[in-house]
Amino acid sequence: MRPDLLKGHLDTLLLAVLEGGAQHGYAVIEALRTGSAGALDLPTGTVYPALHRLERAGLITSEWETVGGRRRRAYRLTAAGQAALGEQRAVWDQFSTAVTAVLTRQPWPAAT
Template sequence: MRPELLKGHLDALLLAVLEPGPQHGYAVIEALRSGSSGTLDLPTGTVYPALHRLERAGLIASDWHTVGGRRRRAYHLTPAGHAALGEHRAVWDQFSAAVAAVLSTPPRPAPA
């Protein structure tokens, strides 16, 4: 997948991945990869800065946990993040329906 296709959608994808519950950064990356059948195989250099930006915006929060003797930061949605995800989904539904309608329309003859 071309990286420019992801622009404008990464926040919604990250919020959606965190909707079921808290996850550490690598689990977020794995959820994107597995949820997209490998299409969204994003590097840590893309995901972690976006998670930090979403945290600064108040859409997610994080807590430190020790798992197997290692400290990990787990991210979770805030109430504002849940609301933002709902808005992203509404916009996506409208956008994807419009794009699908245009792309599935048979070509029209060019005006003379």
């Protein structure tokens, strides 16, 4: 998948991955990869700066944990992050429906 297609959507994808509970950075990367059947195979240099940006914005929080003698940072959604994810899902639903309508030449909004 072309990296430019992710522009504007990475933060929402990261929030969605963290909705299931706290995860360390590599687990977030792996969840994106497996959840997309390999289409979203993102490098750490893309994901970690985005996680730090989301933390600065108050949408996620992090804390250090030690597992197997190794320290790693676990990230989790805040209440503001959960709210932002809900808003972004609504935006995505409307956007993807509109794009699909144009690409498939179907009327939008769909007649009910």
